[in-house]
Amino acid sequence: MTEQKAPPQTPTLTVDTVRQGVTKDNNRRSKRRRRCVRALLLTFFAITCINAGVTSLLITWRAPTVVSFDMKGTLDRFTEQAAEQSLDEEQTKALTVRFMDILNDELHTWQGRHDALILVTPAVVSGTADITDEIQSAVAQKMSAGDGR
Known part of the structure; x- marks a missing residue:
């Protein structure tokens, strides 16, 4: 079965x-x-x-803070002040190199301290803090103190 x-x-x-x-x-x-x-x-x-x-x-x-800096105005101001002095070509070159080095160092130092993105003024429409006066006064102090770097 x-x-x-x-x-x-x-x-x-x-x-x-x-x-x-x-x-x-x-x-x-x-x-x-x-x-x-x-x-x-x-x-x-x-x-x-x-x-x-x-x-x-x-x-x-x-996110970094965005600030503006008037590079053209700063360079124009330096050029005017340098033109007021009676310097020969070599002294003017040395003064310009020293100024640019101090300006560059000051911008990098400020940027590092404040964790900021620095834009030139023509690139900014509005809404950012302007650090031009602060940077110009720091550069002027270093230039008058004779501090090359």
Whole structure:
């Protein structure tokens, strides 16, 4: 005698289960699946919000301050003052090189101390602090003190 395997029994379907579209076992499984998906989505959104907050803080924290400096006005002022002195060509060259070195050092020092981005005045429309007077007075002090660097 050969044994025949009976087909697996499926739960009987009633009008209510047909309306719901699932049997009781599938209903429990889908509830578990929905809870799991809901928990995963909630975790995903929480992590995304935390990452967005941390990223915006880092961008704000590391953004340099933007300031302006009137390079043309400073050079014009130096040229006028140098022209008032009676210097020969070699002395004028030495004075100009010394002035440019001091100006460059002062700008780099100010930029390092204030973590700032220095733009020339024509590149700025509005909304930045002007550091021209501060830099000019520091350069003038170093030039009058005879401090070459």
